[in-house]
Amino acid sequence: MTTLQTSTPLRLHHLHLRSSAPQVLAAFYEDLFELRPATAPDGLLALAGGERAVVIHSGQAGEAGTLAMAAYAARSAEELAALRARLGDIVQDAGAAGEVFFRSGAFTVTDPQGRRLLFGVPRTRREPDSMAARLQHTVFQTTDLAAVVDFYVNRIGFTISDEVVADDGAVATCFLRSDDEHHSLAFFQGSNNVWDHHCYETTCWNDIRDWADRFARVRRGIFFGPGRHGPGNNLFFMVTDPDGNRVELSAELEQVGADKTPGVWPHEEYTLNSWGRGWIRT
Ligand SMILES: [Fe+2]
CATH class of the missing domain: 3.10.180.10 (2,3-Dihydroxybiphenyl 1,2-Dioxygenase, domain 1)
Structure with a gap:
């Protein structure tokens, strides 16, 4: 395929x-x-x-x-x-x-x-930022996960990197890649069709510290994290912008080869944050 x-x-x-x-x-x-x-x-x-x-x-x-x-x-x-x-x-x-x-x-x-x-195709070549954080992925909540995953995988050509599966076998989350990065798009099964968040990929843990300090300067507090996601294995925290859009800063996102078999993770807090408290979408 x-x-x-x-x-x-x-x-x-x-x-x-x-x-x-x-x-x-x-x-x-x-x-x-x-x-x-x-x-x-x-x-x-x-x-x-x-x-x-x-x-x-x-x-x-x-x-x-x-x-x-x-x-x-x-x-x-x-x-x-x-x-x-x-x-x-x-x-x-x-x-x-x-x-x-x-x-x-x-x-x-x-x-x-x-x-x-x-x-x-971008008009211009991009220069590195003075404080690294490349726009990297976006995530949505959906009322019909099976239909949207079918569209993005079988019609557009995204590849499933990992799925989070509930005890009853229902898929709760699907992480999709469009190149060697673990996910550039993901969907959570939810009760509404809403935008979940977008994410910027930094280069290391110290960058995560520096970005958290930058948000602290304007008293924009972290609402989720810091932690490490199971799927993708990336370090992260999340804040919100003035419209309430959720913004994630990440580091160490996994690279995935084209022949990787999709992973299956249990639907629990430690999947969303292996360091502890998760944010379970409903
Ligand atoms: Fe994310």
């Missing part, structure tokens, strides 16, 4: 956030993540810096904290064209909003529950 990992490796490149207070949200990412304003079409606010970037869509009051699109970068125009050809009739042109950070030719797909992924 053709997978992204073996044919068109993709990395999460930027996010399109909806916010009812774009300026407040932008100030947070400018201050804490060292992003700077970038050119964007009317109605959009774009920020970029090093290996992280966001596009903020101004939205109605109820739209704060929702994700309009998660944008994944291909390595070349040739690989993007091959992916577009393979995906066939589910591809939609991205338009101007999809080409803020991508070259023309970017396109979107929409999953069975309405989430949009944007695929493209």
Whole structure:
């Protein structure tokens, strides 16, 4: 079977956030993540810096904290064209909003529950950040895990790295990879279809310390972690941005070969945090 990992490796490149207070949200990412304003079409606010970037869509009051699109970068125009050809009739042109950070030719797909992924080739080569933390993965809660996993694996080409399985055999969480990193996308079975979090990958434990100190400066406290996830084996903590979006900082995320058999983990706190207290989605 053709997978992204073996044919068109993709990395999460930027996010399109909806916010009812774009300026407040932008100030947070400018201050804490060292992003700077970038050119964007009317109605959009774009920020970029090093290996992280966001596009903020101004939205109605109820739209704060929702994700309009998660944008994944291909390595070349040739690989993007091959992916577009393979995906066939589910591809939609991205338009101007999809080409803020991508070259023309970017396109979107929409999953069975309405989430949009944007695929493209970045306009510019990225420079390392002064404080390392590359945008790396995003996660959603879903009311129909089986349907979305079927779409992302069998239609798009993501590969299952690990699953969390309840005592009754029901899959509770699925971690999906699009290159050699353990997951660039994941889904938790939940009672609502909501955006769960996004994550930045640092280089070591001391980076985790430095990022926690940075959030401490503005008194934005940790709500989950520090700890180590079972699936992915990464060190982590989580904070929230001004819209309540959950933001994870991570280090030591596992690398996974293309032939790895998907792992199975028990649905318990120690899977989500091997150091103790977990955050069980319901
Ligand atoms: Fe995560």
